Amino acid sequence: MRSGRMSQRMRFFAVPLALGVLLLSLPSFAQEDVNGLFRYPDVSGDRVVFTSEGDLWTASLNGGDAVRLTRDDGREWYAHFSPDGQWIAFSAQYEGNTDVYVIPSSGGEPRRLTYHGARDEVVGWTPDSRNIVFRSPRIQPSRVWQLYTIPVEGGFEQEFGLDRGTRISFEPGGTRFAFNRLRREERPWKRYRGGWAMDIWVGDLGTMQFDKVTSFEGTDFFPMWIGDRIYFLSDRSGRFNLFSMAPDGSGIRQHTFEEEWDLSNASTDGKTIIYQKKYDLYAYDIASGESRLLDIHLPSDRFRARERLVKNPGRYIDSYTLPNEARRIAIAARGEVFTFPVEKSGYIRRLMRNPDSREKYVAFSPDGKKVAIMSDASGEEEIWIASSDGREEAKRLTTGGDTWRFPMV
Template structure:
């Protein structure tokens, strides 16, 4: 086997990649905006959207953080505030600052919109006339201030902030006057999403919230009940809890509306304070209800990137068909440097080129002579984890072209891609080539390890984990064995070998220590791996306890019973006088 190129070659490749750029295509740019043609609207009169230029008659998606008044809807699109008629139509931009505007809220009288602005290097509360105008800053603290709503009299803005928290991980509630001045902190030790009662004497709130988390169906300690706190009497009570996470309390009359994923998907519910009964209002199954916001007679929310309104009287939901005629400047085709977007790379067998994944494309770069080749050039498709075949012919990688990650091959000089797997349904890792250029090893988020023959294209499951991700390791030089690490009940990984011929798994280590990253030596005699089995306690400098550093070492096991250990025990022994005389005599003869 030829020696691996030095790190100098890698540095040269990285410098070369600085000159490499990808072109974002117009088709991908349009798809990135989330726009698609609007279906015909049933109306007796032409709507604003219908009379707009053709390029503006598009139904817009990716609208976030909506709020609703008696005649308008305000929302965030591409980091700016937009407002549209409540019935839908062409939206009008309210802000255009390079900083993000978030969480807009109409005042109850409809005259103002409060929002969180990331202006001047900080995150603060701003207010703007609902018809548009210059934003006015109301808070000036270096902490993050997030707008929640208004007091019912439209005189003060409610916001949450970590400005007074001993730990920045939790927030407290504050009120700031529409006219400005020092904010007033409410007597709640920890709070997040909050809504005032109609008389402003009580609040419905959650002590923590997970609206920015990407996990689903969370049932842990960060899923508190919705509480009701009386600001005058200093009393507290909780709404009945379901099995899911309850968020976004919205107080209207004698009812508290909220969203919950107790049925598996976030939907709208209502809790009647008189009857103490909870009732489900929506029944979405595909997408969660996100960022609901209460208006005078309706709740607006996002679902699947579109905006909907729930009429409180009839409890019927209707879509709000909004068209944003934006210049979508960030979606224009452009040439982008990919030097800062490199995620994975691999060297060619001889080290004369390297393959990189950057911005979802697969690119090869020469060490000295030649030009870069973008092998995939596929805007809208994400390729990753490229790896060169040992014979230098193919480059294997993962691609989500079908909507799920599958393994593909492509000739290293360019050409049509070859699909190897067709059973994707979960995030995958790898692949790793076998030395005979015929098989690929990969693993997935369901804790499974696989290999696939590139000709047969029939994946074979090697093992199934129970306690954590299986880490695909290495192929034996003869391509007949695969080594890998799998976590056990104590969450420490053990090393295993899988025989492709016997279809059998053999444990190499017992999992008492944490053993990972198995690698075969080039002759197939030894298996090297990392293990955390060094325990050298070091006294702490600031407290009276021991710390353990540098616990990991490189270890090896022999793969044949009759193979001598490269680390066989040795012992220097003192020889007796007779042995010394014999040795001296032999040396002189």
């Protein structure tokens, strides 16, 4: 992709306005049976809390209507019930930065607990419900996250005592805990096998003994210590599924057998494990070993899905490119690719009209007749070639896209 110089930008300063109008006019392709995107769940008894539309909601473990707990222009996520079920701790952006907040589990005014300039992400509670556990990169640079605790009534946070830590689950009635040292849960790398693969450790601050109990070259994360076993998510079966093991890493058992979709964002109250699959929430009953879909209805006004004027369309641009003669510009925005005339009025052309795929990088051929497009229309990110006039159907150029592809240059 060749970025335009400042002089070139001045020549097509009106493009973002046209893009804004076009983005506004794009039809919605959401399926009517999709009720909402439910993420970052937690469970306490017969109640669940989760994030949807950037806000917190609660619902019954038996499904039904959800109740909105928060509403703010920023995000509220990483919610966790206190073990006694009285409080919900979560991360939010009410004042702009990502900080730790707490509300009664029935709802109420959020109370801010942290004020540091770094990101503070809630990961749980201490077993006595007195302290919230969160992770933050506030001390060390280079993506090194550490665990901290802060009292629910407020006060000064304290380092937990680990040089690295991102997730933690405490041994019931004991002094040990299972934890992850790296933070990579939300990165889109599939079947990752590199140096950032997450392992599960078991530690004890009293004896200062720490053991890495998983040796799989892929990812093992979201440890949940339940009874005498540690449950966790892993992609050792291909997709991310639910597994469990003894605290020393032996006796690994697989509990779910998903082959199409990855499980993510698992959490537990000791009796039920709740997790996200696709855009829905599922509950795994530890006693019976059965999983079920939570039939939750989101009674939302769908404010963020309503048609509205895009005030700053330039922020939606993923990439842009100019051919040598600079007569038209190609722009990738919101998963689609458009070409615009640069110096005079003319047609806005939309390439690769596929609502089920995302196109995000573009590069013109030197003669301006072809556009290279990075698209996942085949299921993985591949390079496609489309005619710049939109008259010919785009053709896939590459295969083997189950790896990371950098933008075209």
